[in-house]
Amino acid sequence: MWSQFYLINFHFAVNLFAALTFFAIFWLHFDAWILRKTKLLTIRMTAYAVLSLGFLLHATIIESDILTSPLFGKDTINLISTVLLLLGYLALTVCHLFDPILPRPNTTEDQIITPALILTGNYTLIALNLFLMPIAAVSAGFMYLRRATIGLEDHLKPVAIGLLVLAVSHLLSISVFYRQIAVPFVYDLTRAYGLIWLVEHLIFLVGIMILAKWIFGYLLKQFGTQLFMIFTIVTTVIFLTTTITFTGLLTREIERVTIRQLETDVKVLAYGLNAKKDQSLSEAAVIANYPEIVEGVAAGSRKGMAEILFNHLTVKKLNTLVVVDANGQVLGRGEDSERIGDSLSGDTLIKRAIKGETVSSVISIDGLTAPVLVVKAAVPIIQSNSVIGAVQSGISIDASFTEELKKTTGLVTAVYGGERISVSSLDTQDIGGLINTSKNVAKTVLEQGKPFSGSVYIGNNLFYGAYLPVTDINNTVIGMLFTGTPQIEILHTVGRSVELTFVLTIILLIMTIIPAKLISGYITRQIV
Structure with missing residues (x-):
């Protein structure tokens, strides 16, 4: 269970890191937009903001087999986050289609290829994940790669590589639709928090780290922006640590309880097992005190004994009911009236009952596929203060x-x-x-x-x-x-609490952005 708990929090942390990275890219474009408010820059800036929000929402998703009743309904958050990510990637692609490339020297306009992008039809959540998401990410990545290789904007190569790596991660996410296949090997590979899920998230993390290295290399060069991003990063780390610690303590307490x-x-x-022992003792005692049984054992007569034992065994739902004389010789069996005359003198319970003890025990008998446990009891048959025989009863634990x-x-x-x-x-x-x-x-x-x-x-x-x-x-x-x-x-029990904690963490993180900006701006003005 703990491995799944750690992977749930890993999913939350990685997507939170992705949201922070795309927010940082958005902030870089926002700074440029303040000085130059063009339509293309507005679209690009908005695309990164939408991607940041999409990953922020995706961070709160807990796999459906862990969370049986999500807070916002089944697949609602998944659908919203998927649509936001798709729109973000497509907006980046469209933006670059209309943004002219700065050509390298000795490069003619004929050498600059502008790909066409055609989107038709209505797609469900499955189609968005299965087909459009990796294609949209690849399109955005190739647009950046095109600008970095054909044009002069070499600094955009890390963005292109990061987006292409994310496309591979999105492509692996289609494994979710193979979880319904009734093949154990396939299910083990594609299940939630399985091997493909882990590889998908590791590749996703690599892509985000490439983008993060690129963007923070720019943002941490300006004092005001540097302060703002430091406040935002520290706040994110504090909230992330608090969230993981709280959910861990909650899970640990529920596990302990x-x-x-x-x-x-x-x-x-x-x-319940001891109650079976008492029942077996009680039924054996009833037979041991039955007048006809006592008289029959004393006289060595089996007349009428088989019928009494069979009726009692049937009514009381016993598995075995045996009467023996003082030498351990079987005088009657309720389960098999024909099987008499054999000796049970070697049976431990019979031995002790003949000595005057009332005993019970659980014994193990070999069964077809597994041992069968039987609760047996033995009670002495007493006449004139002398032990003349014994009764043994047994109840199978079935x-x-x-x-x-x-x-x-x-x-x-x-x-x-x-x-x-x-x-x-x-x-x-x-x-x-x-x-x-x-x-x-x-x-x-x-x-x-x-x-x-x-x-x-x-x-x-x-x-x-x-x-x-x-x-x-x-x-x-x-x-x-x-x-x-x-x-x-147990994960079902804590799932709702973990989901709610994730959602509240996201809300609080969003609320801290404005104070972080105001504080960093105030400090910057004081110094400058």
Whole structure:
């Protein structure tokens, strides 16, 4: 989750840097416009202001799979920022089409090529991102490159290179439309905050750094402008640092509260398991005190025993119900009336029940895809203060156990047999039998018998989870109890707060421009 959090803030910081850079270019043209108010200079100045605003709005965008309900509606800010960026690039292109080039010596007018720009049709947000945005950025870049190579304005080469690099970044942004393809490899490459997303933003950062190096080389040469830009940059850095720190602390606190709640929730799961132990003990005790059962065991008679055991097993939804004599020989089974006469004298619970103890334990039985945990209890059958036999009952921990807990408490849980998931209420298909892949969980819970809480993978999904060991009657760890929540849900929780923080930061930054200009102007007048 933290990697996504850092990338969200990286996206915000890079676009904020882009907005600041284009604002600086706008300010350079604004200074020139004050002295020479031409139409072309007005268009160029406005184009850079529009680009700055477009990147400023784009900074507030959080990917839709992180933020399920954006503050201003789905794709609204994305559409507005895309249109602004497109208009800015196109305005730069159109401006250069009508702005005559200063020819180099020995260059005729025939050698100066003026490309035609044709735009037709109505385009949706998808078309704007997929087609027009990189083309518009390339057009603007080539216009600057044309002036720098054919004409005499060599100083414009960094602008051309920067815009062309941004065009490559915009071209990579089309990967968002491949996220719906049901191919894991393609999704992993194109997903939000995935490899292509990261490459796109790194290329974007390189382009902005080229533009920033060029523009600040000009602006930091005039004292008044230098003061204004220093105030603006410092204010931006302060707001950016505050924003990242605040959202980080908010996310950390929600993470801490979530893990603490999961540590409580897993104890509820353990309570449910203990309730199964009590139920198994209770049902075994009922049969152990059943007159017909006591008389039958005392007489060594199986008459009517099978029917009693079967009816009780069926009504109480038990998985096993067995009656043995004092030697551990099976006299009756509720689940299989024909399977009698074998010996359970080696069973630990039966041994202790024959000695007069009432015991219960969780045991692990090998299943088809994963171990099955069964809660078993054994109660002695007593007649005239003597133990004449024992009753053993068992309840399997199956999917109904976790699903019932999910319905009554809302908890997402899993029960492990060893390192494999036996049953769970996780919304992931084919999760039964999955092996725990966390070495920390295996070492802490299975080896040391201690609770564990933190970040874990279940399958391919990252969870916050809490674990408790499951032990048998000998206090040997045979499995684990788990409660968890997907980490993406934590980002959903903090997403709205992070988005609101970004928006407020942008608003406050815009509001500081006028005071920064007034203060820098006042200081300049005092010195000059």
